[in-house]
Amino acid sequence: MMKESHHNTQLRAERGDVTREKLLNSAIDVFGRYGFDGATTRKLADAAGVNLQAIPYYFGGKEGLFIAAAEHLASIIGSHVGDLRAAILTRFAELDAQGAQMTTAEARQHLTQIVQRMVVLFVSEESESWARFIIREQMEPTEAFRRIYGNIMRPMIEMARRLIGAILKDDPASEHIRLRTLSFVGSVLVFRTAHAAVYAQLEWETAGPRELEILQRHAAELVAVLGAEKDRQS
Template sequence: MIKVNNRTSQLRGDRGDATREKLLNTAIDVFGRYGFDGATTRKLADAAGVNLQAIPYYFGGKEGLYVAAAEHLASIIGGHVGDLRAVIVARLAELDAEGAEMMPAEARQFLTRMVQRMIILFVSKESESWARFIIREQMEPTEAFKRIYGTIMGPMIEMARRLIGAILQDDPASEHIRLRTLSFVGSVLVFRMAHAAVHAQLEWEAAGPNEIETLRRHAAELVTVLGAEKDRRS
């Protein structure tokens, strides 16, 4: 009988988890920079500082690593917004069970908190590699896009749609609210997808505490103006 040292087994497992994590984090950056075809397994392994055979061992090949990187990216973003998202989703579910609608003021509060968190996340250095990966998938969607959209982007947009529908007191499923939501989301995404233009226009070298506070106020203003034209007509 072979005796297994539990401590040794745990250490091997920890090393394996660390190797897998390195590959996933590196893959987001490398695939984002070079695309699927340009990101060779050698380039991926070297960038992660792991053995070339780690890719087929953990992911079955480059294709498996690519999809796993998309899932990992969705998980990372979810980790930044998951707690607030859970609170909002629970509140919406509570109202649905009661057959009630969320009041515009409450919806504005939730949307403001979410937008402030997202804008600050988007100007962070951490999100640079995410943007490159996601932009490529927006241009030429693959299975990776389905994973990102299905687990994080889609649910976040749908949640925003529910909140914007409540603010504008219109059906969240209507084409009008869907379009308003997409336009609103675009006004937030610009801080990541057009990062260089944002910094050039604002004449910022970096997003420090003062800049972050400016962005928080701007995020609140984006929500405040939602429905303003309707209020003026009333």
């Protein structure tokens, strides 16, 4: 009987995990489409295919689900670049311990890897609901924005600042590098935030293997031209 009881408890826990995951994934899309006020608990529950009472049971209410969805979104995006980010931060730590600076060539290599991965991610259908959620939070920031920014956006931008600072041989904390980094990030984000215009201009119906290869080459070019003006002047 004890084994059966343990088995039943495990099954309930697994079902609970599945229900929670359904709500989190659906909530990103629903909050992105309708905003916090327009996303009723009924819409949220129906989109996830779960009982209405699951929202207060797992998250304490709609606000708790909203914040949890933001954190879940940050973790999803982070999972796509987490290995690269960890490797680059480890490399920076090694260099810091040696009192050394990352070379321009190495910084370009790391930045290219990140941007190539991100640009492919941004044209994927998977990122559509993420973009709606994040764009709403950019326009009218709430606690959800602070969670997304703090958990994924700020760490990624700060790492890009260090890499771009190494490429341009300038202080990553300087206003100049902050602005260059934001402009650079924007040149990649356009593939999601202006998705329709990008496809219309390129006359693409979808992003298949050929299109993804083109985007990855373009991403490498974006990195390659960083600092080109300094090279011409020297």
